[in-house]
Amino acid sequence: MGSKVFAATLTIVGVTVVGAFIALPTTVTAHHAIQAEFDTNRTEEITGVLTRFAMINPHVRWYFEEAIPDAAPGAPPVLWEFTASGPGAMRQAGLARIFVPGETYHVTFAPANSGANVGRLRTLTFPNGRTVTLFHQDPTKVDVKVD
Numbered sequence: 001m002g003s004k005v006f007a008a009t010l011t012i013v014g015v016t017v018v019g020a021f022i023a024l025p026t027t028v029t030a031h032h033a034i035q036a037e038f039d040t041n042r043t044e045e046i047t048g049v050l051t052r053f054a055m056i057n058p059h060v061r062w063y064f065e066e067a068i069p070d071a072a073p074g075a076p077p078v079l080w081e082f083t084a085s086g087p088g089a090m091r092q093a094g095l096a097r098i099f100v101p102g103e104t105y106h107v108t109f110a111p112a113n114s115g116a117n118v119g120r121l122r123t124l125t126f127p128n129g130r131t132v133t134l135f136h137q138d139p140t141k142v143d144v145k146v147d
Helices: 002-031 087-092
Strands: 044-054 061-066 078-083 104-111 118-125 131-133
Touching: 044 078, 061 104, 078 104
Parallel strands: 078 118
Antiparallel strands: 044 061, 044 104, 061 078, 104 118, 118 131
């Protein structure tokens, strides 16, 4: 009787471990498939006021309000959310404290496949003309670059 219980327990543990190894690569790959969430073959742009900058794992986020020039008087601004590399890469490149809420930036980005006001940030141009590049399609290029 004891050997049957041991064999059943061993089988359950074995199936659980194998299942975990099969599921793990799928989860990791899905998280890093930028093309699954964003159309990296297209580049769009906005000019907007930075309302929030968040250094949160796994990806840094910027929140903007875009005023539409031809909008009706009193129309609310269009809200945008952009993502890029992780906080570690931003800190290492010296970019953790350079974004100022309330300032106006020009942003280029890969748009969301869903059509939502979300994008994978490519460049941010500051009011003084300085440009920070945060994304390249070519994986051999630097992920974060300051001009």
